[in-house]
Amino acid sequence: MATAEAARPAAPAGSGREHVVVFPFMTKGHTLPLLHLASALAARHGADGGLRVTVLTTPGNLAFARRRVPAHVGLVALPFPAHPELPPGSQSLFPAFPRATAMLREPFAGYLASLPAPPLALVSDFFLGFTQRVASDAGVRRLTFRGMSAFSLALCFSLATRPPPAGSIEDGAPFPVPGFPESVTITKDEVPHAVAQAADLDDPVTRFLFEEVRDWGYRSWGVLVNSFDALDGDYAAILESFYLPGARAWFVGPLFLAAGESQEEDGDDDPEGCLPWLDERAARRPGSVVYVSFGMQVHVAAAQLDELAHGLVGSSHAFLWAVRSSDAWSPPVDAGPEGKIARGWVPQRPVLAHPAVGGFVSHCGWNSVLESLAAGRPMLAWPVMAEQAANAKHVADILGAGVRAGVKAGANAAPELVGRAQVAGKVWELMDGGGEAGRGMRARAERVGEAARAAVGDGGTSRLVDELQRSYGGGGGGRQREAAASAKPNVLQRATE
Numbered sequence: 319m320a321t322a323e324a325a326r327p328a329a330p331a332g333s334g335r336e337h338v339v340v341f342p343f344m345t346k347g348h349t350l351p352l353l354h355l356a357s358a359l360a361a362r363h364g365a366d367g368g369l370r371v372t373v374l375t376t377p378g379n380l381a382f383a384r385r386r387v388p389a390h391v392g393l394v395a396l397p398f399p400a401h402p403e404l405p406p407g408s409q410s411l412f413p414a415f416p417r418a419t420a421m422l423r424e425p426f427a428g429y430l431a432s433l434p435a436p437p438l439a440l441v442s443d444f445f446l447g448f449t450q451r452v453a454s455d456a457g458v459r460r461l462t463f464r465g466m467s468a469f470s471l472a473l474c475f476s477l478a479t480r481p482p483p484a485g486s487i488e489d490g491a492p493f494p495v496p497g498f499p500e501s502v503t504i505t506k507d508e509v510p511h512a513v514a515q516a517a518d519l520d521d522p523v524t525r526f527l528f529e530e531v532r533d534w535g536y537r538s539w540g541v542l543v544n545s546f547d548a549l550d551g552d553y554a555a556i557l558e559s560f561y562l563p564g565a566r567a568w569f570v571g572p573l574f575l576a577a578g579e580s581q582e583e584d585g586d587d588d589p590e591g592c593l594p595w596l597d598e599r600a601a602r603r604p605g606s607v608v609y610v611s612f613g614m615q616v617h618v619a620a621a622q623l624d625e626l627a628h629g630l631v632g633s634s635h636a637f638l639w640a641v642r643s644s645d646a647w648s649p650p651v652d653a654g655p656e657g658k659i660a661r662g663w664v665p666q667r668p669v670l671a672h673p674a675v676g677g678f679v680s681h682c683g684w685n686s687v688l689e690s691l692a693a694g695r696p697m698l699a700w701p702v703m704a705e706q707a708a709n710a711k712h713v714a715d716i717l718g719a720g721v722r723a724g725v726k727a728g729a730n731a732a733p734e735l736v737g738r739a740q741v742a743g744k745v746w747e748l749m750d751g752g753g754e755a756g757r758g759m760r761a762r763a764e765r766v767g768e769a770a771r772a773a774v775g776d777g778g779t780s781r782l783v784d785e786l787q788r789s790y791g792g793g794g795g796g797r798q799r800e801a802a803a804s805a806k807p808n809v810l811q812r813a814t815e
Contacts, residue, residue: 340374343445356387374429465544
């Protein structure tokens with residue numbers, strides 16, 4: 319049996335369940351929130367609280383994790399087995415890489431067996447479905463972590479299990495989401511890609527999700543959501559209905575706030591000089607800069623980048639635009655002294671929190687949404703893929719803390735080009751706001767930011783740890799869930815049979 323390499327020694331073990339094991343999926347976007355969780359648990363419940371926290375990773379991701387958790391968080395590297403379909407360093411191959419992670423089952427089981435006492439809980443990424451089986455065999459509660467909001471998760475699950483009859487929805491006509499409040503509607507063009515794909519059982523991604531993810535995630539003790547009650551609480555019960563009876567959706571975010579300042583982020587030295595550039599604009603006119611970023615994973619066509627450049631310059635607003643360094647694109651227009659295009663690392667959270675920044679043009683990935691709202695910044699929601707259209711709807715239509723770019727980004731949406739005049743108009747709407755409506759939008763964004771900071775102070779992880787510790791006392795809730803797991807069919811599987 320393969321053995322785990324202790325990359326950083328954990329604190330000595332005690333006699334009870336005082337240990338939480340955190341197992342992220344090995345890509346940056348999935349790993350960072352769980353490193354934040356490990357840091358938050360260690361800060362709130364370690365030392366005097368007696369809780370030990372260990373992060374499991376692989377040798378190739380060890381240095382990345384080591385720089386981002388405090389010294390009293392243990393690190394253990396599980397050897398990643400060789401896989402014939404997976405060259406070294408190929409985490410981007412999907413679904414070959416997630417499938418290969420299932421080969422970590424044996425070293426993971428060996429690690430749990432090596433512990434002097436079973437841990438209090440395992441927190442693992444939803445892609446790592448094999449961990450549910452190992453944790454159940456070891457008598458350990460598993461909590462699934464999903465890097466989406468409760469709103470988007472519940473929406474995806476609802477539409478996947480109760481899709482409208484084929485042909486019953488007119489193009490562009492909004493229809494209600496099953497199980498949601500009547501005010502929540504969606505159009506055919508906003509249906510997330512994963513939902514539309516769920517019916518295609520010949521698709522390799524769909525097969526992987528059914529075989530390795532969905533059934534095991536459904537059996538978990540609960541689901542951790544990187545969000546907070548004021549933002550997502552209305553959708554907790556809907557999300558919980560897709561898990562075993564008694565399972566909870568735990569709001570533990572925003573995790574980057576809960577983690578504090580313990581993480582070293584890439585490029586803390588701001589190589590592009592974004593923060594000094596913002597300092598100059600803040601001194602002249604606070605809140606005057608629009609920040610633009612579509613993240614590091616989203617590809618935007620060169621023609622759209624051209625229109626965006628013209629629109630930003632034509633908006634008469636100062637702008638800071640983070641462009642992917644991998645995009646071979648050159649601006650068709652001079653940005654001028656009030657425009658800055660950065661191709662290197664941009665420290666996004668400090669940028670969003672900077673007094674010069676008044677709004678954020680974003681693809682609406684969930685991490686970016688959280689960072690913007692926690693800073694109290696309204697958003698121009700420009701979704702591109704995945705569940706981003708649902709996030710855009712949440713921000714703009716439900717929270718009223720942003721405006722829509724007017725793009726369609728669901729699985730059924732045809733590609734479209736947003737012209738420069740529309741870009742300039744939407745930036746004006748975001749930054750100048752059109753009177754009372756704009757003031758209300760900005761005020762709502764600020765209130766959500768205040769609620770985010772208050773949520774961290776309320777200590778969502780404390781309630782989670784307390785209930786986990788109580789759950790092993792009588793064991794009733796845990797046994798009920800385990801019994802139900804063998805009797806109740808998987809609702810997601812049932813919907814497509």
